[in-house]
Structure formats: C-alpha cells, structure tokens
Amino acid sequence: MSLQLKSLFFILQLLALLVSISSSDPNPQFPCQPPHFNSYPFCNTSLSITDRAQSLISLLTLEEKIHQLSNNASGIPRLGIPPYEWWSESLHGVASNGPGVNFNGYVKAATSFPQVLVTAASFNRTLWFKIGLAIGIEAKAMYNVGQAGLTFWAPNINIFRDPRWGRGQETPGEDPMVVSAYAIQFVKGFQGGSWRGSGELIDRFERKRALGGYNDDESGDRLMNSACCKHFIAYDLEKWKNFSRYSFNAVVTRQDMEDTYEPPFRSCIQQGKASCLMCSYNAVNGVPACAQGDLLQKARNEWGFKGYITSDCDAVATVQEYQNYTRKADDAVALVLKAGMDINCGSYLVRHTRTTIEEGKLQDKDIDRALLNLFSVQLRLGLFDGDPRNGEFGELGPQNICTTEHKMLALEAARQGIVLLKNEKKFLPLNRNVVSSIAIIGPMGNNISNMGGDYTGMVLAIMCNCWGFINYISLHSLLLHKAS
Numbered sequence: 245m246s247l248q249l250k251s252l253f254f255i256l257q258l259l260a261l262l263v264s265i266s267s268s269d270p271n272p273q274f275p276c277q278p279p280h281f282n283s284y285p286f287c288n289t290s291l292s293i294t295d296r297a298q299s300l301i302s303l304l305t306l307e308e309k310i311h312q313l314s315n316n317a318s319g320i321p322r323l324g325i326p327p328y329e330w331w332s333e334s335l336h337g338v339a340s341n342g343p344g345v346n347f348n349g350y351v352k353a354a355t356s357f358p359q360v361l362v363t364a365a366s367f368n369r370t371l372w373f374k375i376g377l378a379i380g381i382e383a384k385a386m387y388n389v390g391q392a393g394l395t396f397w398a399p400n401i402n403i404f405r406d407p408r409w410g411r412g413q414e415t416p417g418e419d420p421m422v423v424s425a426y427a428i429q430f431v432k433g434f435q436g437g438s439w440r441g442s443g444e445l446i447d448r449f450e451r452k453r454a455l456g457g458y459n460d461d462e463s464g465d466r467l468m469n470s471a472c473c474k475h476f477i478a479y480d481l482e483k484w485k486n487f488s489r490y491s492f493n494a495v496v497t498r499q500d501m502e503d504t505y506e507p508p509f510r511s512c513i514q515q516g517k518a519s520c521l522m523c524s525y526n527a528v529n530g531v532p533a534c535a536q537g538d539l540l541q542k543a544r545n546e547w548g549f550k551g552y553i554t555s556d557c558d559a560v561a562t563v564q565e566y567q568n569y570t571r572k573a574d575d576a577v578a579l580v581l582k583a584g585m586d587i588n589c590g591s592y593l594v595r596h597t598r599t600t601i602e603e604g605k606l607q608d609k610d611i612d613r614a615l616l617n618l619f620s621v622q623l624r625l626g627l628f629d630g631d632p633r634n635g636e637f638g639e640l641g642p643q644n645i646c647t648t649e650h651k652m653l654a655l656e657a658a659r660q661g662i663v664l665l666k667n668e669k670k671f672l673p674l675n676r677n678v679v680s681s682i683a684i685i686g687p688m689g690n691n692i693s694n695m696g697g698d699y700t701g702m703v704l705a706i707m708c709n710c711w712g713f714i715n716y717i718s719l720h721s722l723l724l725h726k727a728s
Contacts, residue, residue: 272390273326275628281324286619286628293465296628297619301612306598309611312618313586313593315554316343328622330554331589334379334396334434334469335414335699336360338386344393347702350642351391354382355650358658359697360399360426364416366660369429375657376433378650380469383434385640387469388632394625395470396434397522397554398699401427401508402479409480413697420504424511427473431516436468467624468637472520473512475556476543477533478505479524490566493527510547519551519621523585525559532563532580540584552617555580557589574600581606586614646704676717684710 276287285291286300301309303323311318319327332344338354340347347353357363357375364372386392401423404412416426478494478501481487496505512518521543523534533539534555543549563569563576570576573596580588587593600606622628626635664672674682688695690710696703707715 272387272632274630274632275323275325276630277324278630282630284323286623287630289629293620293623294616296623297616300619300628301615304615306601306608306611309608309615310597311594312615313588313597313611314591315557315587315589328627329393330395330587331557332383332393332396333398333699334383335398335400336363336375336697337379337701337703338383338392338396339699339701341699342397344395345386345701346391349391350389351386351645353646353702353704354386355379355646355654356696356700356703357654358661359413360416361404361413362661363657364422364426364661365663366657367422368660369425371657371660372426372429373433373437374653376430376471377437378433378653380434380436381640382645382650383469384637385642385644388638388640389642394467394627395472395520395621397472397474397520398434399427399430399471399473399512400475401473401512402475403504403508404480406480408484410482411480411698414699420507423508427508427512427518428516431471431473431512431518434469434471435517435519436466465624466626466636467519467621470519470551470621470625471516472522472554473509473516473518474522475524475533476509476521477501477524477536477539478528479526479533481526488566489525490562491527492525493530493567495529509543513543513547513549517550519624521549521551521553523553523555523559525556525562527567527569532559532567532569534559534585535563535569535576535579535583537583544584552586552614552621553584554587555585555589558592560585560588560592561590574603574605578605578610581610581614586617674717679717682713682717684713 276282276284281287284299284303286296286303288296291299300323304312304320308318308320315329315331317328317330319325329342329344331342333339333342336359337356338345355378357379363375366372383392383396384394387394399416400411400414402415403418403420403423404415405418416423478496479489481492481494482489509521513521521540523536523540526533528536528539540553543553560576560580561573563579564571564573570579573592577593577596577600581593581597597606597611601608601611626632629635632638684690688709690708692706692708695706695708
C-alpha cells in the first residue's frame with residue numbers, strides 16, 4: 245500500500261471518529277422511524293429476516309449498494325436509513341480503538357477486564373461467559389446513548405505460539421482446546437447470554453437480569469450485540485525482520501490446519517454462534533486469507549456460519565499492493581467478493597467496485613449476496629425494528645456501566661488469572677511489618693498509560709504498580725522522608 249493511500253485511509257477513519265464524537269446523542273438516529281419511514285417491508289417485524297433483508301436490497305441503487313461495503317457505511321436518506329459504523333472494539337472491555345465507540349458523551353468510561361491471556365489462565369468457563377456478558381451489557385448500553393455501534397470485532401482467537409508476535413496478550417494462548425472454549429463462552433455472553441421462557445436473561449451464576457426480552461430458540465437468530473471471531477486464519481505475525489503482516493505467507497500443513505488453527509474458529513461458529521468472521525492480512529499457502537474461497541465457504545457450508553465476513557482494515561488493498569496477488573485493484577475486489585467476503589474495513593471496495601462491475605468481473609448478484617449477509621445481521625440486532633429504547637434492551641444505559649458487580653467481576657478475573665510461578669521460603673504475601681523497601685523493576689512499574697494493554701478503553705480509575713505497593717506496606721512516609 246502506498247504512503248498516500250495509507251494516509252488517506254487513516255484520515256478517513258479520523259474523520260469518521262470525529263463525526264461519531266460530535267454526533268453523540270442520547271437519542272441516536274435509527275431506521276424505520278415513524279411517521280415517514282416505518283411502512284417499508286424491511287421494517288415489518290412479522291416478516292422473516294431474509295425477506296426483510298431482500299426487500300431492502302431491492303430498493304437500493306447500485307451506488308447505494310456499493311457504499312454499504314465499507315465499515316463506515318453510508319446513510320440512505322431517501323429510505324430514512326442513517327449511516328452505520330461497523331467497527332467497534334471490545335476485546336476485554338468496550339475499547340476506543342474503533343471509530344464506532346467514543347467516550348465523549350454521557351458515558352465517560354467502561355469496565356476494563358484483565359487482558360485475555362490472563363483471564364484464560366483461570367481455566368474458568370463460567371468466568372469467561374460472565375465477562376463476555378458484562379462487556380456486552382455495557383456495549384449495548386453505550387449504543388442506546390449513541391456512543392457505540394452494535395458490531396464489535398472481538399474476540400481475537402489466534403493461536404499464540406511465538407512470543408515474537410507481540411500481540412499474544414490479546415489471545416487465550418497456545419492451546420487450541422482452551423482457545424476454542426474461551427471463544428465459545430465469550431461470544432455466547434457478549435451476544436446475549438441464555439434466554440429462558442420468561443424473557444429474563446440468566447447468567448451462569450443463575451442470577452436474573454430482567455431485560456424484558458423475547459423467547460428465542462437455540463438458533464441464535466436474535467442478538468444483543470454481534471461478536472467477531474478474528475483473525476481468520478494462521479495469523480500471528482506483525483513485523484519481524486523482512487516480514488510484515490501485510491505480506492507474510494503462512495505455510496501450514498493440512499494436519500496443522502485441522503488440528504491447530506481451525507478448531508477455535510469452528511467452535512466460535514458452531515457452539516458460540518458468532519455472527520462475524522474477520523479474514524486476516526496474511527496469505528495462507530500462497531493465497532491471501534480474504535481470497536481463500538475454500539476456507540470462507542467451509543465456514544459457511546460445513547460449520548454453519550450465519551453472519552457476515554469482514555476484512556481486517558485495508559486487507560483487500562494488501563492483496564494487490566503488498567502481496568501482488570493481482571495486477572489491478574478491480575481484480576482484487578472481484579477475487580475477495582467471489583470468495584465470500586462481505587465488507588471491507590476501509591474504502592477500497594467503495595472506490596473500486598463500480599469499475600469492477602463495469603469491466604464484467606463482478607455482477608450485481610455478487611454485491612447482493614454480500615448485502616444479504618450484512619443486512620441480516622443488522623436485522624437480527626434489531627436495527628430496523630424502530631426506536632431502540634422500546635426494544636429488548638432499551639432500558640440499558642449509563643447506570644449499567646462500571647457497576648459494582650462488573651468491577652468486582654474484573655477483580656475476581658485478575659485474582660483467578662494471575663499465576664504465581666515461584667514462592668521460595670514463603671516470601672509472599674509480603675509481611676508489611678517487616679518489609680521497608682521494595683525495588684519495582686520493569687517498564688510497567690510506573691506506567692499508567694500502557695497498563696491496560698492492547699484495545700483498552702477509558703476507565704474510571706487506574707493505579708500504577710508502585711502506588712499499589714506503597715499503599716499496601718505504608719512506604720509513603722518513608723519515601724517522603726528520604727526525598728526531603
């Protein structure tokens with residue numbers, strides 16, 4: 245990707261973020277708003293999801309269709325449909341990385357849970373479900389006041405086997421079984437938990453959350469939020485020597501693919517019922533991941549995936565510009581859409597799809613297939629059901645964010661996940677009556693800004709390690725005395 249295109253992409257994302265911040269509204273815009281826009285068939289909740297989605301597609305012009313193929317989907321004013329930002333993040337709490345989330349409105353912070361690698365070390369499936377559910381509730385509450393979307397690109401379920409990657413903290417670790425189990429529980433919780441006949445949400449500790457819902461079946465048609473299993477597949481390199489994530493070719497044997505790399509994604513889809521899959525930057529055995537038609541179709545046809553497939557940000561551009569897999573942009577567009585990808589994070593499809601169609605490399609039906617998957621997920625989220633305040637989760641708001649329950653859950657997750665490797669002569673816990681000085685060594689000793697790790701949002705309060713020790717063993721007066 246050229247420097248100019250990179251700059252253009254990030255400028256566009258910055259503008260989208262600024263727009264989302266400035267438009268933070270306790271009463272966000274929504275489709276099917278009466279009295280002028282609620283009579284369309286796609287607003288009719290008595291129809292099936294598929295019928296409603298197809299009805300909407302039939303009303304769109306080609307240009308309107310193309311402008312839905314970006315994470316920053318354009319509005320359709322003549323149909324009363326506002327713009328929609330697909331990219332929000334929620335790895336271990338609602339995060340500010342994606343332009344779909346901002347903390348500049350009624351909600352100033354969200355609960356931050358331990359990084360995934362720590363939580364996974366608890367080996368506690370109930371805990372994983374509870375965390376997913378808590379983050380999902382806060383995400384939905386932020387949507388209700390116009391500070392988040394409904395589609396979040398988490399969890400990261402790549403296998404972590406090489407520390408040179410640098411992003412292992414985001415993952416549940418190196419074991420395919422543990423990663424699979426984590427994916428199932430987090431996604432189930434985040435997308436809405438377990439529903440029972442009364443319409444009350446029951447968490448895995450059997451405590452009721454009265455959210456005034458519906459009685460859905462196990463097919464998972466209705467969603468509180470949409471979770472995304474990423475990065476599909478064999479992705480574990482950012483930049484190392486002459487290799488980068490944009491051009492790296494992962495050479496994977498068939499056995500290693502089926503034993504190691506596929507199981508987390510298969511479980512995330514089959515048992516977790518994830519509604520999004522993100523294809524990665526890298527190539528797999530010489531073919532860009534977002535152009536791997538056999539793998540993308542395997543997810544749909546063999547694993548029963550029911551959702552939309554997004555690229556990682558500008559991963560379609562890398563097919564041509566970094567991997568040189570195609571000569572022209574329109575060839576890359578045709579390749580990924582025919583492979584089964586539905587939406588591109590970035591502007592590449594918006595800029596090149598019309599030319600691809602005009603040159604006969606794509607047909608309208610290829611675009612319609614992608615839109616059917618995209619609109620179906622939005623319909624399952626209730627986006628076209630009218631005022632969200634009257635919906636299943638309409639009562640959620642700022643009062644459901646950073647609750648005592650959620651903060652205690654985050655503390656419990658840290659306690660269960662921290663692993664003590666060595667404790668010679670019972671040195672720990674520290675005897676506060678004996679210890680008078682402590683050396684805290686390492687870059688995180690007095691670093692507040694980086695303590696949350698990757699994909700961290702705004703938090704109410706944070707304390708560095710040094711002050712934690714000071715408060716525990718009452719060193720503050722001694723330090724002040726030395727300083728004076």
